[in-house]
Amino acid sequence: MKLIELLTSVKEKNLSREELEKYRDQLSHLFAEIMLELAELEKKEALFMGQITEDESVAQKKVYWKASPDGQREIELKRYTLAIKEILNSLKSRIYQLIY
Numbered sequence: 001m002k003l004i005e006l007l008t009s010v011k012e013k014n015l016s017r018e019e020l021e022k023y024r025d026q027l028s029h030l031f032a033e034i035m036l037e038l039a040e041l042e043k044k045e046a047l048f049m050g051q052i053t054e055d056e057s058v059a060q061k062k063v064y065w066k067a068s069p070d071g072q073r074e075i076e077l078k079r080y081t082l083a084i085k086e087i088l089n090s091l092k093s094r095i096y097q098l099i100y
Helices: 003-010 017-049 058-067 069-099
Strands: none
Touching: 003 017, 003 069, 017 058, 017 069, 058 069
16 A cells, blocks of 8 residues: 555544554555665765865755755655654554553
């Protein structure tokens, strides 16, 4: 299941505890996969930044990175992780409400 589908599914109000736990597990796995992809992009960024020429500043190089396809993907993934963290917290709260 994709992130958008998961986010839509989780919004439903009358989910059972089992469904909530299933979505929590799926989001946790997705979060882990995103973190692994981010690690690869951060390594690429480090190598990219290491190729600064004399006529480039660090700030310019950072702008070039963010404008590159890999830099754009990194920005996107970082925002996904923030969204997933919020949804995971919400799911945990909903699960605890059903338990107690």
